[in-house]
Amino acid sequence: MSGPSYDPVPWSTDHTEDTPYANPPLSPGARLSSFQAPETEPLDLGDDLGAPRPRFIGAALAREGPNPRESYASSSNSFPVADDYSSSVYALNAGQQSPRDPNFYNLSYRDDPNAPEVNASEATVGMNKGFSGSTPYLQEKRSAYAAPARSRKRAWIIGGVIFALLVLAGIALAVYFAVVKPNATKDKDSSGAIGNHDGGESSSSAKPSASATPGDVKIVTGGDGSKVTKDDGSTFTYQNSFGGYWYWDPEDPFNNGARAxxxxxxxxxxxxxxxxxxxxxxxxGWLNTEPFISPALYEKYPTAVDEWTLSQAMAADTAGGGLNQLEEHYKTFITEEDFAQIAGAGLNWVRIPIAFWAIETRDNEPFLAKTSWTYFLKAIQWARKYGIRINLDLHALPGSQNGWNHSGRLGTVNFLNGPMGLANAQRSLDYIRILAEFISQPQYKDVVAMFGVTNEPQGPQFGQENLIRFYLEAYKIVRNAGGVGEGKGPFISYHEGFQGLSRWDGTFVNSDRTSMDVHPYLCFGPQSADGYDKYANTPCTAWAANQNNSMTNFGLTTAGEFSNAINDCGLFVNGVGLGIRYEGTYQGGGTRIGSCDQWTNYKTWDATRKAQIMQFALASMDALQNFFFWTWKIGNSTASGDVPSPAWSYQLGLQEGWMPKDPRKAAGTCDQTAPFNGPLKSWQTGGAGADQIPVSFSQAYAWPPTSISNAGAATLLPTYTPTGPVPTLPGPTFSPTASAAKIDVGTGWQNTADNAGLYVEVPGCSYLDPWVGPTAAPPSPLCAAGAAAKRDVVPPPTITTPPSRR
Structure with missing residues (x-):
């Protein structure tokens, strides 16, 4: 297809991956700055606009290039190995009565009518297509549900009633012992019962304790069409046509038997x-709010532009519910049914942004402290119930890692930047440590399987060298919590810091399970009136090769965020009150393209428009390979009563028909000539050679940094000392059950040998507000006589060699 009338994706002609700063394109009317933005100074809107530079969600350019966007605000199946079972829940009844045929896949029994491997010409059994040859499993199923033999003739009325009761009891027992109880068996089973997908040892040590009598059948699992009971006793029908099944036994809440x-x-x-x-x-927008995702929260308080000002406005509004209004948002914005729907949509992971105030707040920070952690624990429970893995994304750091509204406070960067840059980084490492210790516990490690240690750090502001230093120290902390090797704590995800993926080649070689995260968006560059038909292949040409190269040269590479938006239309997409480029109201300037009505009023979209968006979504998924769409849900506006930014909502796209019901359909959309073809190297997945980072690399990027951008030598800056009490995170609480008292939720701290204190102020030393801004001068003197000796020793400045490139 022909491209749009302008080129919003590529860099200027002299740009290459090795020269990512070469003449990036500017927004219409924008004045040149190092950040491709309309400000007169980087990260500063200027006095005339009355607000400092906010944030959004990803890179400014269509590629994953070096500069932050100038926005304001915010396949294939797994290997069919011998013991990888098909989608039939009944087929999970493995090894309970007789050994299984190791060539189970060859029997081709499927519950998934949409699975591409199902041959339409095969026989159909109910809703399940395809069985060929002799299948003992179908025979077992027929036997399990066969009607019992009729009794001899007696009194017909009495006999009929007794017979009906016996049939019901027999079916209940058959369901339990043939389906429920086998599904609950997760220990090492030589016959291959549920688990051992890869022929290895099951990662779950939990064993079910469910029991049943003819009059009391405990239902702890189910597939498509089954009834699910929620914590509050209400029910809903589980819809999953892909062979997924939920599993929840309140007597065994850490059982990991579910499959998405x-x-x-x-x-x-x-x-x-x-x-x-x-x-x-x-x-x-759930546990870390953003105006365009939860517009109703911000419409109620017009002065709120980020969670800092939202929290202040709520706290002052005691008649309206005060700060606890945020908890009501946590309760209602995402619920258990969302997790069930996500699994039913063919998705197997969620990325959950949380903020540091899930752990604690300090001084005058106005955020609702600790409450969001309770709801993250609910997310773990729901993800476990529906077989979904979690990427825990630390989305907001003290002082702000990028100055954008999602970091908690819109304004300046105070992480690795300015006089409090080092102290805020120390504090951030503590929060990474606390989270890593919790999620590395055996009760949680198989669900929270990835940890994004920092979302969208402003690399161009404080430099890649110091970002590598921070990432390397975070790596040591996470691995110290859980140990080294596959199954020992989470995969670690590093955002590329707007540096470009290729600039990370040659870093973290022989580390243990590290991955790159990139956030490609098209919508924050130059605007165009062109429709989705002109962008049908743009994700393939703009993103696919970079993803392939990074998967080869660095290791696992995910797109932690992307959307269907091709322009910046939508309420608060560029921030509260900051306008829209497309309509010419953007406070950074620009030429009006037209009205956003056609891009936001989705109820007027016809089948052609929806098909074009679908094609764009499929191309994006195929190009990015391993992805997390941003975002699942956009809340309604109180003004319109509708979703004001529809291109960003996966859930709405499913409901209205522009997102694929089966994401596997994306495979092959880009028709790549050289796509990445796994597997990854052994050390990249925790195997042989893992955690053997070269000594030279560790020495070159040792922590702490020797200098901080916009502040100078680290020896002259405020730092903390590790002497404070550590706020260990609590585990979940469960409804009272017969065995509730025996349930071990963990201590919150996996590595008992890790007993260092929390980074806190040194008595006798002076500190600035953590959010003070980079132009403030450090305290002078830093410490009173005698207090300086208690500060952490910071090495003298040295020159380090940048990482090699491939």
Whole structure:
């Protein structure tokens, strides 16, 4: 297809991956700055606009290039191995009565009518297509549900009643012992019962304790069409046509037997990174609010532009519910049914942004402290119930890592930048440590399988060298919590910091399970009136090669965020009150293209428009390979009563028909000539050679940094000392059950040998507000006589060699 009338994706002609700063394109009317933005100074809107530079969600350019956007605000199946079972829930009844045929896949029994491997010409059994040859499993199923033999003639009325009762009791027992109880068996089973997807040892040590009598059948699992009971006793119908099944036993709440889809490994099976595909979605705006995702929260308080000002406005509004209004948002914006729908949509991962105030707040920070953690624990429970893995995304750091509204406070960067840059980084490492210790516990590690240690750090502001130093220290902290090797704590995800993926080649070689994260968007560059038909192949040409190269040269590479938006239309997409480029109201300037009505009023979209968006979505998924769409849900506006930014909502796209019901349909959309073909190297997945980072690399990028941007030598800056009490995160609480008192939720701290204190102020030393801004001068003197000796020793400045490039 022909391209748009202008080129919003590529860099200027002298740009290459090795020269990512070469003449990036400017927004119409924008004045040149180092950040491709309309400000007179980087990260500063200027006095005339009355607001500092906010944030959005990703890179400014269509590629993953070096500069932050100038926005304001915010396949294939897994290997069919001998013990990887089909999508039939009944087929999970393995090894209970007789040994299984190791060539189970060859029997081709499927529950998934949409699975591409099902031959339409095969016989159909109910809703399940395809069985060929002799299948003992179908025979077992028929036997299990066969009607019992009729009794001899007696009194027909009495006999009929007794017979009916016996049939019901027999079916209940058959369901339990033939389906429910086998599904609950997760220990090492030589016959291959549920688990051992890869032939290895099951990762779940939990064993079910469910019991049943003819009059009391406990239903702890189910597939498509089954009834699910929620914590509050209400029910809904589970819809999953892909062979997925839920599992929840309140007597055994850490059981990992659920599977999202037939092609996705169950939680007690190994997820083969680089082979099994991450098809995920973000739960943005839930535990870390953003104006355009939850517009109703911000419409109620017109002065609120970020969670800092929203929290202040709510706290002052005691009659309206005060700050606890945020908890009501946590309760209602995302619920258990969302997780069930995500699994039913063919998605197997969620990325959940949380903020540091899930752990604690300090001084005058106005955020609702600790409450969001309670709801993250609910997310773990719901993800476990539906077989979904979690990428925990630390979305907001103290002082702000990028100055955008999602970091908590719109304004300046105070992380690795300015006089409090080092102290805020120390504090951030503590929060990474606290989270890593919790999620590395055996009760949680198979569900929270990835940890994004920092979302969208402003690399161009404080430099890649110091970002590598921070990432390397975070790496040591996470691995110290859980240990080294596959199954020992989460995959670590590093955002590329707007540096470009190729600039990370040669870093973290022989590390243990590290991955790159990139956030490609098209919508924040130059605007165009062109429709989706002109962008049908743009994701393929703009993103696919970079993803392939990074998967080869660095290792696992995911797109942590992307959307269907091709322009910046939508309420608060560029921030509260900051306008829209497309309509010419953007405060950074620009020429009006037209009205946003056609891009936001989705109820007027016809079948052609929806098909074009669908094609764009499929191309994006195929190009990015392992992905997390931003975002699952956009809330309604109180003004319109509708979703004001429809291109950003996966859920709405499913409902209205512009998102694929089966994301596997994306495979082959880009028709790549050289796509990445796994597996990853052994050390990249925690195997041989892992955690053997070259000594030279560790020495060159040792922590702490020797200098901080906009502040100078680290020896002259405020730092903390590790002497404070550590706020260990609590585990979940469960409804009272017969065995509730025996349930071990963990201590919150996996590595008992890790007993260092929390980074806190040194008595006798002076500190600035963590959010003070980079232009403030450091305290002078830093410390009173005698207090300086208690500060952490910071090495003298040295010159380090940048990482090699390939």
């Amino acid at each position: 889809q037939s092609w996705s490994p169950a939680l007690n099976e190994t997820f083969h990174y680089g082979v099994d595909i991450i098809r995920g979605v973000n739960l943005g």
